[in-house]
Amino acid sequence: MNHPFDRPPIADFTDEHLVIKKPMEYAVGIEAVEKAMLPAEIHLGTTRMMETALTMNHKKGFDCPSCAWANPDHSKVLEFCENGIKNIVWDDTPLTIPDEFWVEHSLTSMLDKSEYWLGRQGRIAKPMYKAADSDHYQPISWDEAFDKIADKLRELDDPNEAVFYLSGRIMNEPAYLYQLFGRMFGTNNLPDCSNMCHEATGAGMSPAIGVGKASISVDDFKHTELIIAMGHNPGTNHPRSLNSFEEAKHHGAEIVAVNPPTRSIAAALQESATGFGRAR
Numbered sequence: 001m002n003h004p005f006d007r008p009p010i011a012d013f014t015d016e017h018l019v020i021k022k023p024m025e026y027a028v029g030i031e032a033v034e035k036a037m038l039p040a041e042i043h044l045g046t047t048r049m050m051e052t053a054l055t056m057n058h059k060k061g062f063d064c065p066s067c068a069w070a071n072p073d074h075s076k077v078l079e080f081c082e083n084g085i086k087n088i089v090w091d092d093t094p095l096t097i098p099d100e101f102w103v104e105h106s107l108t109s110m111l112d113k114s115e116y117w118l119g120r121q122g123r124i125a126k127p128m129y130k131a132a133d134s135d136h137y138q139p140i141s142w143d144e145a146f147d148k149i150a151d152k153l154r155e156l157d158d159p160n161e162a163v164f165y166l167s168g169r170i171m172n173e174p175a176y177l178y179q180l181f182g183r184m185f186g187t188n189n190l191p192d193c194s195n196m197c198h199e200a201t202g203a204g205m206s207p208a209i210g211v212g213k214a215s216i217s218v219d220d221f222k223h224t225e226l227i228i229a230m231g232h233n234p235g236t237n238h239p240r241s242l243n244s245f246e247e248a249k250h251h252g253a254e255i256v257a258v259n260p261p262t263r264s265i266a267a268a269l270q271e272s273a274t275g276f277g278r279a280r
Contacts, residue, residue, distance in 0.1 A: 012117040036082040043089045052088055056080045057240070062171075065091065069240040070218035081239035095122035099139050102128075106135040159186030222247045230258040 040049040055061030057071050057079040064080055066087035071079070101121060107130070110118065127145035128137045140148075156162060164182035166175055179190050202212030209215060221227070221244040234241045245255060 012114050032082050036080075036085045039089050040085050044092060048092075052092075053078055053080070053085065056084065056088065064088070067238070067240060069238055072218050072244070076243060079240065079243070084240075090119060091123075093123060096125040097122040099126075102137045102139060107137070108135055153185065160189060162187055163189045163191065165191055218244055221245070221253075222251050224248055224253055227253055227255045228258060229255065 037049070037053070040052065044052065054077070057064050057067070057069075058075045059071060059073070063071070064084040064087065066084050067081070126139040127142060129140045129145070129148065130137045153162060162182075162185065164178060164185075164187070166178055170178075182188075182190050198213070206212045227245060227248055229245075232238070234245065249255060
């Protein structure tokens with residue numbers, strides 16, 4: 001039986017395909033679980049779906065690539081949200097982009113394509129190279145890719161002209177080897193992977209509280225007496241945070257929502273579980 005990833009879309013979506021519905025009044029429940037797990041069942045199969053679901057955002061598993069919420073010391077059995085499992089399904093598609101695609105599609109021709117259309121073409125499974133005078137990417141071998149990188153590094157007048165930067169989603173082992181390579185090359189230009197995302201908040205928090213990032217761990221939530229959620233709706237922006245808020249509520253914490261743009265966190269919490277007191 002074929003599934004939707006077997007063949008990419010022929011045409012892109014336009015505004016004519018959009019359907020506007022009444023906003024949902026809840027962000028959790030059986031319907032959310034169903035919409036999260038059914039695509040995983042279809043695209044990954046039962047075995048891979050269960051392996052993914054039971055290790056995602058666990059200490060001995062892997063972090064969801066769509067979420068920055070910290071992993072608690074003791075995760076729930078299912079420690080992910082609807083968007084998280086959909087992201088994994090999207091990344092884990094067996095469909096890879098054929099070499100012919102890059103011949104047929106220039107960078108300019110893809111500027112007006114949606115992320116949905118681009119994503120449905122498949123995964124990039126080879127190193128890609130674009131010559132300075134070309135409007136096309138071309139697949140190359142790993143040996144060719146490493147040779148091009150080596151040539152560029154050799155052309156530098158000083159090792160400190162290079163910067164070695166990694167995504168925050170890479171695992172510790174390759175990150176460790178990567179920084180060793182950078183140091184052996186002769187530079188300490190190994191910026192923290194959060195620089196690009198959090199430089200502004202870090203610059204503001206450092207003079208305010210003395211540190212450029214959070215001063216607590218996620219497990220501190222359950223020991224707090226008051227949580228203030230300001231200017232956001234965790235039920236849709238950070239659904240996994242509701243686990244921590246729910247646990248804090250069980251321990252007697254008060255939760256105050258300040259001007260969330262949609263529904264209040266209190267209502268979302270009331271519907272996420274039963275048996276704990278009224279949130280304020």
